[in-house]
Amino acid sequence: MITSDRIVKQEITPDIIDVDVPKRGMPVTIITGFLGSGKTTLLNHILQNQQDLKVAVLVNEFGDINIDSQLLVSVDENMMELSNGCICCTINDGLVDAVYSVLEKGDRIDYMIVETTGVADPLPIALTFLGTELQHLTRLDSILTVVDSEAFTSDHFNSDAAYAQIMYGDIIILNKTDLVPEEKLQELETYINTNKTKARILRSHLGVVPLQLILDIEIDQSAIAATKESSQEADHHEHGDHAHHDHDHDHVHEHIHDANCQHDHHDHDHHHSNHLENDGFISISFQSDRAFDLDKFQNFLDKQLPIDVFRAKGILCFANIDSRYVFQLSGKRYELKTDDRGKSLNNQLVIIGRNLHREELLSKLTDCLV
Structure with missing residues (x-):
């Protein structure tokens, strides 16, 4: 038996919820959160306890080896069927291309979940669904931000990405609540509410939250949509008018493509997005x-x-x-x-x-x- 003073034992009690997903464009949930916050644990909870939903999972990695997809299912190709009938797809060639590869399979897909890397800014990912042709095929339902209640501090490792994950999260899930006292949880909630007006906060142990509180909740994305114009205007001034993309992809897709493509580690310094440069x-x-x-x-x-x-x-x-x-x-x-x-x-x-x-x-x- 392998032991360590720091090993954490995990037990999950299934909480099966029947989620009724209306057909108004495929609903998309983005799961984000800083390194080690418990995103994959939350995703596994959803996959284990959703009922009668066929879910497409897009897994993003920061690194050469796709570990997260292996923790979800044994993956031999970029896409394969999970044991519960869901699909797991690795984001290798850009988010829009990955979404199309799922949609073009012809199988019935009820829901899409995108799990970001722990150092990703979720805004450009959200804008890809709101600002490209995907807006006619999908419906961005919400951004779920998972927070490690034990490791999180007010400076959160001086990370721009971690701050953006909080600011753009529709629902903040305080995970690993069993590892900290109530006083720490209250401090975290106060900090989040101070920086984000009317934050919707849930507490979680091992990523277990009621699915009806996080799936198909139709959060108003008008604030993110409004950010699209300023984001594109900034890109226009920075890059000029020379950028061109297939399928009329805009500058938001360019940002996403750079942030989500997997490269050989020798190329990381040349292809990561600005928040990775800032965070180091x-x-x-x-x-x-x-x-x-x-x-x-x-x-x-x-x-x-x-x-x-x-x-x-x-x-x-x-x-x-x-x-x-x-x-x-x-x-x-x-x-x-x-x-x-x-x-x-x-x-x-x-x-x-x-x-x-x-x-x-x-x-x-x-x-x-x-």
Whole structure:
């Protein structure tokens, strides 16, 4: 049994809700939130407990290895069917193209959920649904912002993206409420309400919230829509009139394409959006068909992992242990949970943080292999 003083045990009690989704353009929910806040946990809760809905899930990653989609389902292609009949699609070539690839499948799709990367500004993603031809095919229902109640502070790691996630969130979900006292939760709610007028706040443990409170709620998106004009005007002055996109995509799509395409890590510095430049986050990916030595890996986590690592996640295997494990690290907490899906035993790990020395980290990880 793998143990750590910082391992978090998770138990989910299903809360199955029958959600009646009217057909007024495919409703779209955007799930956003800072690194390690619990976006994938919330998404899994929705997928496990929705009833009679076929959902298309678009998963965005900041890094070379798509770990999140593997945590949702075993993914071998950019798109495949989930066990409950839903579809999971990896955003590789731009958000609009990913949406079209789902719509063109011809299958019945009732709902679409977009899970953003933890360092994404949700505004350009929302504007893609409001300002491109997608506005005639979809209906942006709401932006859900997941907040790590334990890790969140007023400066939230000095991140422009984290601030934007709060400001543009229609519903703020305070997650991991079991890890903090009531006083901290009240402080968070006061901070959010001070910075965002009439914020709608829900509390959550393990991403469990009543689905009728977050799906098909038809939040008024007029404020975001109004922001579209100023955003496009700023782009016009910054880029001039030379930009051109297929299908009449506007400058909002250009912003989205840059922010959401996956690139080789050598290209990240050239293609990430402005908020990544401001926030300074980088992603380091590690893969090996050799197993980790468990003691060496735990020593790496406890004594060698840089303080500027905000998030890490992966699928790991260890020497002399038949199972493979889902690894999650958020802040100072980490967990290893058995993954019994019977896939090949190899290591895939993504580390996200600031001021990280890529070669030094990769060397330390290599030293943990047997």
